[in-house]
Amino acid sequence: MNAASIVSIGNELLNGHTTDTNATYICQQLLSIGIPVVSVYTVGDDIHKIVAALKRAADDADIVIATGGLGPTDDDITRQAFAEYSGVKLQIDSALLDKIREFFAKRNTQMPEKNTIQACIPQGASPIENPLGTAPGILVEKGGKTLFALPGVPFEMKQMFESFVLAHLKRQGGERFVVIRKVRCFGEGESAIAEKLGNLMERSRNPIINSTVDAGVITLHIVASAIDKQQAEQLAQNDLENLRSLLGDLIFGIDEQTLPEVVGQQLARLHKTVAVAESCTGGLVAKLLTDIPGSSEYFTGGWVTYSNKAKVEQLGVSARLIEQFGAVSEQVASAMAQAAKNKAQTDFSIAITGIAGPAGGTEQKPVGLVYIAVTTYNDCITKRFLFPHSRGIVRLRAALTALNMLRLALKG
Amino acid sequence: MNAASIVSIGNELLNGHTTDTNATYICQQLLSIGIPVVSVYTVGDDIHKIVAALKRAADDADIVIATGGLGPTDDDITRQAFAEYSGVKLQIDSALLDKIREFFAKRNTQMPEKNTIQACIPQGASPIENPLGTAPGILVEKGGKTLFALPGVPFEMKQMFESFVLAHLKRQGGERFVVIRKVRCFGEGESAIAEKLGNLMERSRNPIINSTVDAGVITLHIVASAIDKQQAEQLAQNDLENLRSLLGDLIFGIDEQTLPEVVGQQLARLHKTVAVAESCTGGLVAKLLTDIPGSSEYFTGGWVTYSNKAKVEQLGVSARLIEQFGAVSEQVASAMAQAAKNKAQTDFSIAITGIAGPAGGTEQKPVGLVYIAVTTYNDCITKRFLFPHSRGIVRLRAALTALNMLRLALKG
Numbered sequence: 001m002n003a004a005s006i007v008s009i010g011n012e013l014l015n016g017h018t019t020d021t022n023a024t025y026i027c028q029q030l031l032s033i034g035i036p037v038v039s040v041y042t043v044g045d046d047i048h049k050i051v052a053a054l055k056r057a058a059d060d061a062d063i064v065i066a067t068g069g070l071g072p073t074d075d076d077i078t079r080q081a082f083a084e085y086s087g088v089k090l091q092i093d094s095a096l097l098d099k100i101r102e103f104f105a106k107r108n109t110q111m112p113e114k115n116t117i118q119a120c121i122p123q124g125a126s127p128i129e130n131p132l133g134t135a136p137g138i139l140v141e142k143g144g145k146t147l148f149a150l151p152g153v154p155f156e157m158k159q160m161f162e163s164f165v166l167a168h169l170k171r172q173g174g175e176r177f178v179v180i181r182k183v184r185c186f187g188e189g190e191s192a193i194a195e196k197l198g199n200l201m202e203r204s205r206n207p208i209i210n211s212t213v214d215a216g217v218i219t220l221h222i223v224a225s226a227i228d229k230q231q232a233e234q235l236a237q238n239d240l241e242n243l244r245s246l247l248g249d250l251i252f253g254i255d256e257q258t259l260p261e262v263v264g265q266q267l268a269r270l271h272k273t274v275a276v277a278e279s280c281t282g283g284l285v286a287k288l289l290t291d292i293p294g295s296s297e298y299f300t301g302g303w304v305t306y307s308n309k310a311k312v313e314q315l316g317v318s319a320r321l322i323e324q325f326g327a328v329s330e331q332v333a334s335a336m337a338q339a340a341k342n343k344a345q346t347d348f349s350i351a352i353t354g355i356a357g358p359a360g361g362t363e364q365k366p367v368g369l370v371y372i373a374v375t376t377y378n379d380c381i382t383k384r385f386l387f388p389h390s391r392g393i394v395r396l397r398a399a400l401t402a403l404n405m406l407r408l409a410l411k412g
Numbered sequence: 413m414n415a416a417s418i419v420s421i422g423n424e425l426l427n428g429h430t431t432d433t434n435a436t437y438i439c440q441q442l443l444s445i446g447i448p449v450v451s452v453y454t455v456g457d458d459i460h461k462i463v464a465a466l467k468r469a470a471d472d473a474d475i476v477i478a479t480g481g482l483g484p485t486d487d488d489i490t491r492q493a494f495a496e497y498s499g500v501k502l503q504i505d506s507a508l509l510d511k512i513r514e515f516f517a518k519r520n521t522q523m524p525e526k527n528t529i530q531a532c533i534p535q536g537a538s539p540i541e542n543p544l545g546t547a548p549g550i551l552v553e554k555g556g557k558t559l560f561a562l563p564g565v566p567f568e569m570k571q572m573f574e575s576f577v578l579a580h581l582k583r584q585g586g587e588r589f590v591v592i593r594k595v596r597c598f599g600e601g602e603s604a605i606a607e608k609l610g611n612l613m614e615r616s617r618n619p620i621i622n623s624t625v626d627a628g629v630i631t632l633h634i635v636a637s638a639i640d641k642q643q644a645e646q647l648a649q650n651d652l653e654n655l656r657s658l659l660g661d662l663i664f665g666i667d668e669q670t671l672p673e674v675v676g677q678q679l680a681r682l683h684k685t686v687a688v689a690e691s692c693t694g695g696l697v698a699k700l701l702t703d704i705p706g707s708s709e710y711f712t713g714g715w716v717t718y719s720n721k722a723k724v725e726q727l728g729v730s731a732r733l734i735e736q737f738g739a740v741s742e743q744v745a746s747a748m749a750q751a752a753k754n755k756a757q758t759d760f761s762i763a764i765t766g767i768a769g770p771a772g773g774t775e776q777k778p779v780g781l782v783y784i785a786v787t788t789y790n791d792c793i794t795k796r797f798l799f800p801h802s803r804g805i806v807r808l809r810a811a812l813t814a815l816n817m818l819r820l821a822l823k824g
Contacts, residue, residue, distance in 0.1 A: 282702025290694025
C-alpha cells in the first residue's frame with residue numbers, strides 16, 4: 001500500500017507564528033484516496049535541513065509532499081533543495097518565466113527581477129502550474145519515489161493539490177479505499193450528540209466515527225475502509241443513514257455543506273428572499289450569506305445598525321421601545337426583524353442584538369447575552385441566548401444560531 | 413546555543429483530524445526564553461517510529477519535547493518509547509500510582525485497571541506532575557540530552573510546560589535571547605517589498621528578516637538574537653526603524669496590529685466616525701470593523717446593498733446612474749459612499765461594489781473587478797482594482813484594500 005510523508009518548510013512554522021494547517025489538510029485529502037500519511041517533518045529555511053528531511057521522508061514513504069519555500073525571496077530555497085536532493089542543477093524554464101511575466105502583466109505591473117528564480121526548476125523535474133500565484137510547484141520522480149513541492153500559502157497549495165496532486169496520485173493507483181463522509185449538526189453539544197450515537201462511536205468499528213467541534217457546529221466524520229471503493233462507499237452510506245435516524249433535525253448538512261449554504265439552498269428552492277438587521281454581529285450574518293456564490297438570488301441586502309441612533313433612523317425602530325426595554329431585548333430584536341422585512345420587502349428576515357463583549361455587560365445583561373428574531377410566513381420567533389465566550393465566538397455563535405433558526409423555520 | 417526539537421505523537425495528527433497546535437505553542441514559549449526550535453517530527457502511535465523520531469530529534473538538538481501518547485489506552489506508547497530510547501525498562505512508581513488513584517477518588521470513581529500503566533516510567537527517569545489529568549509527564553536526562561514527555565491534551569500540556577518545563581530549562585540556563593518584532597505592510601507584493609529591503613533580508617544577518625503573506629498583508633518578521641535580552645531588543649528595534657524608513661506608508665502596523673484595529677485607533681484618536689455601504693463584500697467591512705472591541709465609538713452602522721433595488725431604495729443611489737454606468741462602476745461606488753456618509757451623518761464612509769464571482773463576469777467587467785470609494789473631509793477618492801482570485805479572496809482583498817485606503821486618507 002502506498003504511503004506518504006510530508007515536509008513542511010519555513011521558519012515561521014518553527015518560531016510559533018504559524019500553525020501548520022497545510023499538513024492537516026494534506027493528511028485529510030490523502031486519506032480520502034486511501035493513502036495514509038506516516039510522518040511529518042517540519043524544518044526551517046535551511047537547505048541542509050530541508051534536504052535531510054526530504055531524504056528521511058523518502059525513506060518513510062514512496063510519496064513526499066513538501067510545502068513552503070517557493071516564493072521569490074532569498075529565504076525561499078525549496079527548489080534548490082529539490083535540485084540537491086535529485087543531484088542535479090536548477091535550470092530556467094522559459095515557458096514558466098513567460099507565465100510569471102504574464103501574471104504580473106495582468107496586474108499592470110512589471111515582474112520584479114527577484115521573481116526570475118521562480119521560473120527555475122531542477123533538471124528533469126516537471127513544473128506544476130499555479131493559477132493563483134507566481135510560485136509554480138515542482139514534481140520530481142526518482143528511484144521509485146514521487147516528490148511534490150507545493151507553495152506554502154494555503155489557498156495556492158490547496159488549488160494545486162486538488163487540481164494536480166490528487167489526479168496524479170489517483171492515476172498511480174491506491175489499493176485500499178477509504179471513504180470519509182461528514183455529517184454536520186447544530187443545536188446540541190458534542191457529548192450530548194455522542195450519547196445519542198451510543199456504541200456507533202466505538203473505536204473497533206468500521207466505519208470509525210469521530211467528532212470535531214467548531215463554533216457550535218459538531219461534525220461527525222464517518223471513516224469507512226474497504227478493499228474496493230464501492231464497498232467503502234456503501235459502509236459509509238449505511239452509517240450516514242444511521243446518523244440521520246438518530247439525530248434528525250440536528251443534522252443540517254452533509255460533507256462540505258455549511259449552514260449559510262444550506263439556508264441559501266432552501267431559500268432558492270422556495271423562491272423566497274431574506275433581509276438582515278444586525279447589531280452585535282455587525283455584518284457577520286450578511287457576510288456569511290454572501291460568502292455563497294449566487295446568494296443575490298435570495299439575499300437583497302441588510303442593515304448594520306450598531307448604534308441605537310442607526311436602529312431608530314435607518315430601520316425605524318421606536319426610540320421609546322429602546323428606552324423602555326434596552327437595545328438588547330426581545331422587543332427590540334423583534335422590531336428590528338419586522339422593520340428589515342418591511343423595508344426590504346422580503347419574505348423573511350433575521351435580526352440580532354446582543355452584548356459581544358468584552359465590555360458592556362451588566363449583572364442583568366451579561367456579556368454573551370444575545371436576542372435573535374426570525375420572521376417567517378406570519379410569525380416572528382424570538383429567542384434569548386447566553387453564549388459565555390470571547391467576543392469573536394459570541395458573534396459567530398450568534399450568527400450561526402440565527403441561520404439555524406431560519407433553517408428550522410423553513411423546514412417546518 | 414541551546415536548541416530544541418519537538419516530537420508530536422498521535423495517529424490523530426496524521427489522519428487530518430487534529431492540527432498540531434501544541435508545536436506552535438511550544439515553539440513560541442521556547443523562543444521567548446531564547447531557545448529556537450530547529451525541527452518538528454510528527455509520527456503515529458508506533459513504537460519504532462517514535463523511538464526513531466526521538467533519536468533524530470536528539471541528533472538535531474540538546475532539548476527534545478515530545479507530546480502525546482501518555483494516556484491509559486493501548487495506543488498510548490510514549491512511555492515505552494522513552495524506555496526503549498533510554499535502553500532501560502519501565503517500572504511502576506508507587507507514589508505516582510497513589511496520585512492517580514487520588515485523582516479518581518476526588519471524582520468519586522474508582523481507578524480503572526487500565527490507568528495503572530500511567531504510573532510507570534523508565535528506570536532512572538523523573539515523573540512530572542500533572543495536576544489536571546491522570547497522565548504524568550516524564551523527564552529523561554541522558555548523554556547531555558534532556559527529553560520531556562508531555563500529554564497531548566493541550567491544556568494539560570500547557571500547564572505542565574509552564575509549571576515545570578520552562579522552569580527546568582531556565583535553571584539549565586539559556587545563553588541567548590531571541591526577540592521577534594513584526595512589521596505589517598499593505599499595498600505592494602511580497603517581492604516588491606523584498607526588493608526595497610535589499611540586503612536586509614540576507615540569511616547571514618542578525619536579525620534575520622522573514623516575510624509571510626496573507627490576503628495581501630505582507631508581514632516582515634524581524635528575528636534578533638543576542639546574549640542578553642536588552643541587546644536583542646535593541647537589534648530588533650534598529651531594524652524596525654530601518655524598515656520604517658525604507659517602507660514608509662506601506663507599513664500599517666507593528667507586531668499583532670491588524671488593519672481594522674489600526675483604522676479604528678486612528679478614528680478614535682480623531683473622534684471621527686465612519687459608515688459603510690457594501691455590495692460585493694456583503695457586510696465583510698462592517699464585520700471586520702466590529703471585530704474590534706469598542707468599535708461602537710467610531711462605527712455606527714452601515715448598509716449591505718447587495719441588489720440594485722437595495723442601492724436605490726435603502727441608500728438613495730439614482731436608478732439612472734446604475735442604468736447608465738452599471739452597478740459596478742466608479743460612479744455608483746462614489747454615490748454609495750456619499751449616500752452612506754449623508755444618511756448616517758458620519759465624518760467618513762467606505763463603499764465597495766464589484767464582481768466577486770465565480771459567475772457574473774463579462775469581458776468589460778471581469779470577475780475580480782472592484783471599485784472602492786472612500787469619502788474623507790471634503791473628498792471622495794474612488795479607485796478601480798482587479799483582484800484575479802477566488803470569491804473569498806476577492807472579497808477579503810477588497811475589504812482590506814478599502815480599510816487601507818481609509819488609513820492612508822486619515823494620515824494625509
